[in-house]
Amino acid sequence: MEVTPIGVFYGDAVYKYDAPRQGRLFAGHPGRIELKPGNNFETALRDLEGFERIWVIFQFHENEGWRPTTRPPVPPKGKDRVGTFASRSPYRPNPIGLSCVRLLKIEGLTLYVDEADLLNGTPVLDIKPYIPMADAFPDAKAGWVEEQVGDVWAIEMSEEFAAQNRWIAEHSAFDLESFAQVQLSRGNFSKDVFDSSRRRLTVDEVAKTGVLAYRTFRIHFSYDESARSVLLHRITSGYSAEDLKSGAKDKYGDKDLHRNFQATFESTGST
Missing domain, CATH: 2.40.30.70 (YaeB-like)
Known part of the structure; x- marks a missing residue:
């Protein structure tokens, strides 16, 4: 055939x-x-x-x-x-x-x-x-x-996250809010919604916070298990300051994006 x-x-x-x-x-x-x-x-x-x-x-x-x-x-x-x-x-x-x-x-x-x-x-x-x-x-x-019915988490975002996500969307093809919706809104009955075996994810179960990696960006969030809700707080760069200052190879071709992102939000106190 x-x-x-x-x-x-x-x-x-x-x-x-x-x-x-x-x-x-x-x-x-x-x-x-x-x-x-x-x-x-x-x-x-x-x-x-x-x-x-x-x-x-x-x-x-x-x-x-x-x-x-x-x-x-x-x-x-x-x-x-x-x-x-x-x-x-x-x-x-x-x-x-x-x-x-x-x-x-x-x-x-x-x-x-x-x-x-x-x-x-x-x-x-x-x-x-x-x-x-x-x-x-x-x-x-x-x-x-x-x-699976009912095991859906509500995803909300802070004003800071919304502003950062909007800036990234305007300067690239990335949509971190949409990615977070996909990754964090549906839970796992056996290991709950934050099953790190399937995602680039770290969670602090005591502080009820976590970090979700999206390419070279990091999404910081907190969560409420009783309310089945996640609050997206802010976005940070996955590059260190040394990475962005050095002339090392730009493997993903996005270091200028990160430099401009940090310059924009450092000036507003958002990073």
């Missing part, structure tokens, strides 16, 4: 940890699907714009191999792993994904979507309309996933 991509998805999620685990749970992850020209896809798109949602069938292009079991973000009680066919794991015998995204508009061969959980550059294999009458079964049993 030969499968040929019909287009490519483009969005802000570059690394696997940037993308939400389920797009619908995290609105504000927009992107676009650009279909390949010269295939009469313009005609194939006819009548699709009246649908609010579409199914996107895609390729997990950055994965190699598969695993018979997987450890989901929130495992069922008493278990650490579940069978791959009982999960949404991207490591599958055939690296094919299925995502239901919100269709915003269509312009030519470009489909603008939201609530996407795809990485930038994902090959798109097919598109189908989401039809509630045929596709929605709200009373269907969901196996072990039903045990």
Whole structure:
């Protein structure tokens, strides 16, 4: 069987940890699907714009191999792993994904979507309309996933964090607030929301504080277990002062961004 991509998805999620685990749970992850020209896809798109949602069938292009079991973000009680066919794991015998995204508009061969959980550059294999009458079964049993209900943490941010995140977003393609929402809002029944085995994360369980690494930035937060809430306090650079002052190799090409970030917020007393 030969499968040929019909287009490519483009969005802000570059690394696997940037993308939400389920797009619908995290609105504000927009992107676009650009279909390949010269295939009469313009005609194939006819009548699709009246649908609010579409199914996107895609390729997990950055994965190699598969695993018979997987450890989901929130495992069922008493278990650490579940069978791959009982999960949404991207490591599958055939690296094919299925995502239901919100269709915003269509312009030519470009489909603008939201609530996407795809990485930038994902090959798109097919598109189908989401039809509630045929596709929605709200009373269907969901196996072990039903045990996850209610284990969602509220994420709030301080004025300082909001200002810093806004500055970073204006000067780069990074969105640290969105990343924190993805990483910290859904808990783990067995090891709670701050399971450091899955994230670049350190937690002080006595002080109820933590630091979450996003690339070369650090997100400082506090949390309240009884209220199931996280407060994002501030952002700091992952580089030391010596790193930024030295002429050492700029491996990630972002030291100027960090220098300007520190200069901006040192002047306001925010770092």
